[in-house]
Structure formats: structure tokens, C-alpha cells
Amino acid sequence: MPTENIIEITYLLATALFILSLKWLSTPATARRGVFAGEIGMLLAVAGTLLYHGIVEYKWIVIALVLGTIIGVPLGEVAMTAVPQRTALSHAFGALCVTLVGTAEFYLRAPNVPPFMMAVLSMEVILGSLTFTGSLMAAGKLQEILPQRPITYKGQNFVNLGLLGVAIAVAGVLVAHPEKMQLFPAIVGIPLVFGVMMIIPIGGADMPTVISLLNSYAGLSAAAMGFVLQSKLLIIAGALDGASGFILSVNMSKAMNRSFTNVLFGAFGQEQAGAAAGAKETRSVRSASPEEAAGILAAANKVVVVPGYGMAVAQAQHKVRELYDALTKRGIDVKFGIHPVAGRMPGHMNVLLAEADIPYDKLLDMDEINGEFPQTDVALVIGANDVTNPAARSDPSSPIYGMPILDVDKARTVMVIKRSMGAGFAGIENPLYYLDKTLMLFGDAKNFVGAIVRELAGGHE
Amino acid sequence: MKLDLLTSLYVFMLAAFIGFEVIRRVSPLLHTPLMSLTNALDAIAVVGAIILAGEYHEHGALLAKILGTIAIVAATSNIVGGFLITDRMLRMFKASGPKKP
Numbered sequence: 001m002p003t004e005n006i007i008e009i010t011y012l013l014a015t016a017l018f019i020l021s022l023k024w025l026s027t028p029a030t031a032r033r034g035v036f037a038g039e040i041g042m043l044l045a046v047a048g049t050l051l052y053h054g055i056v057e058y059k060w061i062v063i064a065l066v067l068g069t070i071i072g073v074p075l076g077e078v079a080m081t082a083v084p085q086r087t088a089l090s091h092a093f094g095a096l097c098v099t100l101v102g103t104a105e106f107y108l109r110a111p112n113v114p115p116f117m118m119a120v121l122s123m124e125v126i127l128g129s130l131t132f133t134g135s136l137m138a139a140g141k142l143q144e145i146l147p148q149r150p151i152t153y154k155g156q157n158f159v160n161l162g163l164l165g166v167a168i169a170v171a172g173v174l175v176a177h178p179e180k181m182q183l184f185p186a187i188v189g190i191p192l193v194f195g196v197m198m199i200i201p202i203g204g205a206d207m208p209t210v211i212s213l214l215n216s217y218a219g220l221s222a223a224a225m226g227f228v229l230q231s232k233l234l235i236i237a238g239a240l241d242g243a244s245g246f247i248l249s250v251n252m253s254k255a256m257n258r259s260f261t262n263v264l265f266g267a268f269g270q271e272q273a274g275a276a277a278g279a280k281e282t283r284s285v286r287s288a289s290p291e292e293a294a295g296i297l298a299a300a301n302k303v304v305v306v307p308g309y310g311m312a313v314a315q316a317q318h319k320v321r322e323l324y325d326a327l328t329k330r331g332i333d334v335k336f337g338i339h340p341v342a343g344r345m346p347g348h349m350n351v352l353l354a355e356a357d358i359p360y361d362k363l364l365d366m367d368e369i370n371g372e373f374p375q376t377d378v379a380l381v382i383g384a385n386d387v388t389n390p391a392a393r394s395d396p397s398s399p400i401y402g403m404p405i406l407d408v409d410k411a412r413t414v415m416v417i418k419r420s421m422g423a424g425f426a427g428i429e430n431p432l433y434y435l436d437k438t439l440m441l442f443g444d445a446k447n448f449v450g451a452i453v454r455e456l457a458g459g460h461e
Numbered sequence: 462m463k464l465d466l467l468t469s470l471y472v473f474m475l476a477a478f479i480g481f482e483v484i485r486r487v488s489p490l491l492h493t494p495l496m497s498l499t500n501a502l503d504a505i506a507v508v509g510a511i512i513l514a515g516e517y518h519e520h521g522a523l524l525a526k527i528l529g530t531i532a533i534v535a536a537t538s539n540i541v542g543g544f545l546i547t548d549r550m551l552r553m554f555k556a557s558g559p560k561k562p
Contacts, residue, residue, distance in 0.1 A: 018502050023483050025494065025495055026486045027491075028490065028491065028551070028554040031554070032552065035498060035548045038498060042504075042505065042540055045505055049507075049511050049512065052511075052515075055511070055512065056516065056517045057526075060529075060530045061530075061533060063530070064514065064529075064534045068533060068534040068535070068536065068537020068538045068541065071538040071541075072539065072541025072543075072545070073541055073545065074542075075541075076542040076546045076549070077549070078546070083550075086497075087496055087497060087500065090497070090500045090538075090542060091500065093538055094500060094504055094506065094535070094536065096535045097507070100528040100535075101509050101510050101513055101529065101532050104513055104521070104524055104525045104528040104529060105513070107524055108521050108524075218503060222505075223473060225506055225509055226473075227473075231508065234506060235469060235472050235473050235476060237506075238506075240499060240502065241480075241500070242477070243476075243481050243484055244484045244495060245499070248495075251489075251492075345492075346493060346495075347489060347493035350554075351493045351550050354550070354553040354555070357555070359556055359557030360490055360554045361557055362557060365489040365490070
């Protein structure tokens, strides 16, 4: 059999394995098999490619593969709390690869680039380069190397869309006149700037949406690269990745109550600007000590814990596991209610809680848990704020009105662990805290949960 | 095997449909591993980079070699890191077994 055919067969198998890989990922029971299928597919495709007779020199390929592995291993071993920034960084690497290959392909082919080829090549490098810098910016913000506060200025969207418009216009000229090679750097350079500008107005709470969107762009740019190289395998892998990012972006924007077009054009962080100036509430709240909180929890039959990014910041997930153990030991039903945008990327809370050994069948998403709050004795909110704000349901003047929330206020008692009465990310007052059934537990999430656990242990002797 | 434009579009469209149907079924529980896994699979772009870096080019050989090599490094780190971390995350997801007193 000619080598060409062997290569094609490895690609065909890799494609099938990639699809199976995602299919098996659907439930935790088969998910690890999915990773294995993906690995085998990748191995086959890379091995097949190395057989390609057109390759005349292997030295640099081997060096690069080894170097990539050396960089990749530590990136695969980061702490679970660092997964969002690692993910952003890997989007940047993927986009870098696509942009570099696209750039080289242009200079190898120019000036004889047919219009359609030039169009997809432009799409490849425009999406690739804006994803590269955008993801680096997102990773920097998540790692707190860069300031996390959104930076906004007048006419921001105008400047950003203008930049993108210029890049697309230059690409249009290149499609018509591929011999104008001196224009090519513009369709790499301008999107690189755009990527930075796009992330500047993004704050921490928008990160789940942004990461999903960058994921989608990275996939689409890889698919465009597949068009350029006429590789079915690459088109398919890129389309799968693009579809995944797209679905997650739509989920996230729904959970944030933002229209998808609003998200697509990078108009993040616009709404909270006015809200922060709202009148300060002076109503009183009820607070409780760890002893009182432990007493109420011990008397409950059903407890729902609602974790948010504050839990991750306080590194409280292991203490929460101890609380879970202490309560389940007493026969109390404990579940976790996870909002889709809790944390800094889709599914972030689930990973942190799974790492703390909390069984995944106790982790329920918003739609599954909301029906259970009326039968819940205690809803314990740890480091979450806006996703529990009942104003989203009842107050049409609230900036987050219409955003789907966890209905913790329907539980018999609500306990909120919080550092102080400061407003949440969106700068919006949370009327939940002023309800008669709400007890505020002021303190660091990790210490407070630890104190409750000690009280529960002491009372049990 | 060379593809024409229309065939490429068909392949893209079908793959996008399959992607939507398959990924829609992924439990929200696993959305973080989903993202790291699709990211690793996406790094299949390495095959393009390998050919770019290894093939004979009459003009622009140096450029192709330099950019291709960097691209292989970037994609390989995504493959290795992406699969590793996805598996590490998935190993942590355990169902609640029989309770021990």
C-alpha cells in the first residue's frame, strides 16, 4: 500500500476517535475512555504525518516535539485552581501555531493565491492572531499579573470594531490583489492589537464567557487552516472545537443574561458602570456565629451549598468537604447547587469540588437544583453573590434583571458566608441579605467553614 | 488527496453538526474537562506544522522552518498538557459509593 494511503487511513481513524472521544466525554463514567481515544487518535495522526515522503528533514521536527513535550508536562500538572489561566494559555498556544503556519503558507504561495484560498487564509491569521493576544491577556488577568479591573473608555467599541474593520478591509484587498504582499503584516498585526483591546474591558466575572468565546475562535481558526492545507482532519477537529466553544459561549451568555451578539462584539463590562453608584442600603442584617450556624445546620434535614468564586479564592473547598462529611455522617442530605457562571470558566466549581473528593452526583447544575430549594432547610452560600440575587427575578430596574439565578431565597433558612457587606462584582445590592430568613456569617470562607466543622464535631461527642 | 472548495465546506458543515449534537450532550459537570480536551484535539494542527517545517521549499525555506518549528512546539505543548490535565481532572470525579460509618 502506498504511504499516501496509509497516512489517509491514520487520519480517518483519528477523525473517528476524536468524535468518539467527545461522545464518551458526555458522562463521568465513560469520560476517561474519551481521553484515551483522543490520545490514540492524536498518536496515529502524528505518526502517519511523520511517514509523509515529502518531509526531507526531521531534525527540527524532533527537537520541536521534544521541546513541546517539556513545556506541555508542567502545563498539564498545574493546580486545579490555576486551570482557568492554563486553559487561556493553551488557547493562546493553539492560536499561535495556526497563525505561524498561516503566515508561512502565505509567503510560500504568494503572489499566486487564488481568491478563495486568500479569504480563508486571511480568516485563519486574523482569528488566530486576535485569539493569541486575547488569550494571553485573559491568562494574565486570571493569573493576576495584569490588573483585573475592567478598563473602559468612551468609544471603546467604536475603536475596537474599527480596528477589526480595517483588518478585514485589508484582507479584502489581498483577496483581490494577493501580489500586494507588503499588506500581509497588517492582517496579522492589527488583530494582535485588537486581541489586547478586546480583553481590556473584561472583568473577572465575564471570564467564563470570554474563555468560551476564545475557545470558539481558536477552533474556527484551526478549521480555516484546514481549508488552506486542504486537510479534512484539521477541518473536522477545528469544527468540533469551534462548536464546543460556541455552545459554551451561548450557555455562558444566557447564564449572564447577555445577548449573544453583545458578547460576540466584545461589549462586555458595559452595564455595571452605572450600577455601582446606586444608593447604599442602610437596612439591618442578621448575623450569626459559627456556633449558631452549626446548630442550625445540625438541625436540618436537607442542606444545599451554593459555592462561588469566593470559595476558590479562599481555598475553602477542602474545608467544605469536611463540612459535607460532618453533615452526611449525621444523616443530613447535602447537595451542591452550581450556577453555570460560578467561578472563572465553565465547570470550574465542579472541578474544584471533585478535587476535594465530593462525589459528582451531589453536584447539581442550576436547572436541576432550583426545584429543590422550597424543600431545603438551609441554603449555605459560600463566596457567591450575584448568582443568588433575587432582584434578578423580581426587580425590572436591576441591571441583572432576567439573569437566571439559584433560588436560594426559597429555602427555609439562608446562610451567607461573606467577608463584609461589600457589593458583588456587578456592584449591585443583594436584597437576599436583608431577608428575615437570612443569616450573614461574616468572615473568611475557609476559617468560617472550619469553625462550623469544629462546632459540629464538638457537639457530636 | 486534494480537496476542492465545495468538498471542504461539506466536511466543515457535517463536522459542525456532529460537534453540536455530541457536545450538547456533555454534562455541565464536565465543561472544564471538555474545554481542555477539545483544546488538545484542536492541537492536531501540529500535522500542518510538521509538514511545513519538514517539507522541501524552493523559496522561503528558512521562514517555513523557523515558523513551522515554533508552531510544532506550541501545538505539542497543548497536546501533552491538554491530555494530561483532562485525565487528571476526570480521575477526580467519583460517584458517591456506599457510605462507611
